[in-house]
Amino acid sequence: MKIALCATHLEKMILPQDREYIGVDHGVEELLKQGITPKFAIGDFDSLQNRQTLENLNIQILPERKDVTDTHAAIEYAISKGYDEIELYGVTGGRLDHFFAVMCLLEKYQDVSIKVIDQQNCIQLLKPGIHHIYNQEYYYFSLFALNESILSISQAEYTLDHYLLKRDDPLCVSNEVKGDYTIIENNENIILVQSRDAQ
Helix, strand or coil, rough: CEEEECCCCCCCCCCCCCCCEEEEEEHHHHHHHCCCCCEEEEEEECHHHHHHHHCCCCEEECCCCCCCCHHHHHHHHHHHHCCCCCEECCCCCHHHHHHHHHHHHHHHCCCCCCECCCEEEEEEECCCCCEEEEEECCCEEEEEEEEEEEEEEECCCCCCEEEECCCCCCCCEEECCCEEEEEEECCCCCEEEEEECCC
């Protein structure tokens, strides 16, 4: 099952209407502004401008002092309800510490498909295996090792054959899909960032 989380205000981004949403803190206001009623709302709502926004919504109010971020709590809630595909919107444009926390969660919940999406990028963890990266919404892609991974890339502008990609190696930044798709093979977890030019 798939669900999307909206965590904060989105600059110029129009959210897809064909999925269910969880509003995370200030993200509730963004969803309602775009005509979307969230299936659930969660957070401490410390950044909410109008508390009346929460009326008639299914909500869980979290304490302001806690050991997890609102986004972390929302992901745990979604997983507890059986969702195994989660899209995160509104988690890249604000505080960098919160963004890095989200990146940690990609690895923590690696058995769930989690994508971080903004107007220009889609970020996800690729588990060991062979992956096809299609040239549809995103033309560029970059790869980053979490530790070390033997990496092969074919049908791309820059190809690799069993290259040892280490955590401190930025070699795989800004590659390009050639043809309909690129093939990536990795033996350990890596981070995939797909990007497009600003519109």
